[in-house]
Amino acid sequence: MFPQILIDIGVLAVMFFTRIGLPIGLTIALGYWLERRLNPPGDAETARAPAPGKITLRQKIAREFNALPAWLPAMFMILMIGLVAASFRLAFGLGDATNLNQAYPWGLWIGFDLFMVAFSGGAFTLATLVYVLNMRQFHAAIRPTVLTGLLGYTSVLIILMMDLGRWDRFYHFMIYPNLNSALFEVSWCILLYTTILFFEFSPIALKRLGWSRALGVVRKLTIVFAIAGATLSTLHQSSLGTLFVVMSQLVHPLWYTPILPLLFFVSSIVAGLAMVIAGATVSYWVFKRSLDQKLVGGLGRFVPWVLAVYLILRLGDLFLAGKAGMLLTSGGYSTLYLTELTIGFLLPAIAFSLKRVRASRALSLVAAANLLLGIFVNRFDVAWFSMSSVAGYSYFPSFTEIAIQVGVIAGIIVVYTLVGHYLPLFEGTVATVEESKPVKEALQTRHAY
Numbered sequence: 001m002f003p004q005i006l007i008d009i010g011v012l013a014v015m016f017f018t019r020i021g022l023p024i025g026l027t028i029a030l031g032y033w034l035e036r037r038l039n040p041p042g043d044a045e046t047a048r049a050p051a052p053g054k055i056t057l058r059q060k061i062a063r064e065f066n067a068l069p070a071w072l073p074a075m076f077m078i079l080m081i082g083l084v085a086a087s088f089r090l091a092f093g094l095g096d097a098t099n100l101n102q103a104y105p106w107g108l109w110i111g112f113d114l115f116m117v118a119f120s121g122g123a124f125t126l127a128t129l130v131y132v133l134n135m136r137q138f139h140a141a142i143r144p145t146v147l148t149g150l151l152g153y154t155s156v157l158i159i160l161m162m163d164l165g166r167w168d169r170f171y172h173f174m175i176y177p178n179l180n181s182a183l184f185e186v187s188w189c190i191l192l193y194t195t196i197l198f199f200e201f202s203p204i205a206l207k208r209l210g211w212s213r214a215l216g217v218v219r220k221l222t223i224v225f226a227i228a229g230a231t232l233s234t235l236h237q238s239s240l241g242t243l244f245v246v247m248s249q250l251v252h253p254l255w256y257t258p259i260l261p262l263l264f265f266v267s268s269i270v271a272g273l274a275m276v277i278a279g280a281t282v283s284y285w286v287f288k289r290s291l292d293q294k295l296v297g298g299l300g301r302f303v304p305w306v307l308a309v310y311l312i313l314r315l316g317d318l319f320l321a322g323k324a325g326m327l328l329t330s331g332g333y334s335t336l337y338l339t340e341l342t343i344g345f346l347l348p349a350i351a352f353s354l355k356r357v358r359a360s361r362a363l364s365l366v367a368a369a370n371l372l373l374g375i376f377v378n379r380f381d382v383a384w385f386s387m388s389s390v391a392g393y394s395y396f397p398s399f400t401e402i403a404i405q406v407g408v409i410a411g412i413i414v415v416y417t418l419v420g421h422y423l424p425l426f427e428g429t430v431a432t433v434e435e436s437k438p439v440k441e442a443l444q445t446r447h448a449y
Contacts, residue, residue, distance in 0.1 A: 081406075081407055090162075112405055117237065120272070122271075122272030123200075128226065147425060150201050152412070189233075203219060245258060269306055273299055274369075278364075287420050296361070308349065311341075
């Protein structure tokens with residue numbers, strides 16, 4: 001595909017970056033983080049600051065840089081590693097860059113895609129609640145949730161590009177349709193829904209740019225976008241389960257069921273709710289702005305009900321199919337299944353049914369993290385761990401696969417942080433200081449008496 005001289009240059013470049021550039025970059029990033037932690041910007045910098053109107057360009061850049069989280073340079077370095085690994089994969093192909101083989105054509109990347117699609121379900125779940133069911137009290141969560149969904153689906157498209165043997169033909173499904181393929185429907189739905197998420201997020205950028213006319217047009221179409229997004233999400237969330245229905249001879253019986261599409265869809269709804277709840281707590285710590293905890297608790301009220309539907313469907317199908325005995329007789333598969341079900345679904349259902357948990361940011365985060373962990377394990381169980389082994393073959397992700405995957409996650413964090421810092425992402429949310437005022441006022445009043 002490439003002349004040998006170019007291949008040799010590419011290999012040398014990758015070796016130089018990973019063995020010399022990477023350690024130096026990570027050391028600098030770690031040093032910067034430690035310096036920021038041990039010597040936070042304070043009075044010393046204020047004293048050295050020039051008078052207003054005399055700030056130099058260098059000082060402006062330094063001020064903006066210091067306003068960002070101290071760990072962001074490290075995330076940026078990891079993103080750079082992912083970009084180098086992605087370039088290596090695109091240049092040299094799947095055979096040289098990955099450990100995928102004839103028995104395991106799907107691996108780490110597919111499991112991540114399945115989880116990320118479910119994780120990004122918060123966008124269509126919240127848009128349906130706010131715009132279709134008219135629950136306007138949750139409107140403040142729309143912007144950060146839509147951004148999370150947009151970044152999640154963009155990462156899915158990037159990883160799918162990495163996973164294609166002929167990535168240079170990624171557009172062929174649009175001009176050479178295979179109407180008998182479940183992947184054809186999934187590809188179109190994900191592409192169209194990513195486009196809808198872009199339009200749903202565009203008001204933030206349009207408002208910042210002052211394009212009032214375009215902003216007015218997009219706002220008039222908001223409900224149309226919300227309904228179209230919910231429809232497309234229903235289609236592709238369930239169709240991802242359909243991919244494994246046709247693989248009955250490979251998926252372990254504990255996970256295989258004809259209602260996998262329905263289970264994938266219902267679990268994506270609850271994964272979306274957990275994402276919004278966890279994201280609200282993380283933004284509270286990172287950006288010092290978040291949803292009011294009462295609204296977070298309001299979203300948490302939906303979680304036990306949706307999980308109850310999911311558990312009834314999943315366990316009911318298991319018993320009706322006569323596979324309940326396999327829960328204790330399948331060895332490691334039994335342990336994996338029961339762990340996934342208990343930690344990832346039963347415990348969060350119990351936790352979110354408690355008022356104390358819904359009223360606490362920390363406890364809500366723990367419960368939401370457990371639920372997301374359950375969805376994560378479930379998707380990898382279906383796509384990887386439950387697959388029947390093939391004699392003579394094994395699979396474990398290569399360094400390139402892991403580097404690309406971690407780089408994509410770092411890219412999501414970098415972009416989300418920069419957007420949250422420079423664009424009005426958290427309008428309608430409350431600052432941490434404002435949220436703590438009622439508590440302080442109550443304490444002062446109590447001491448006064």
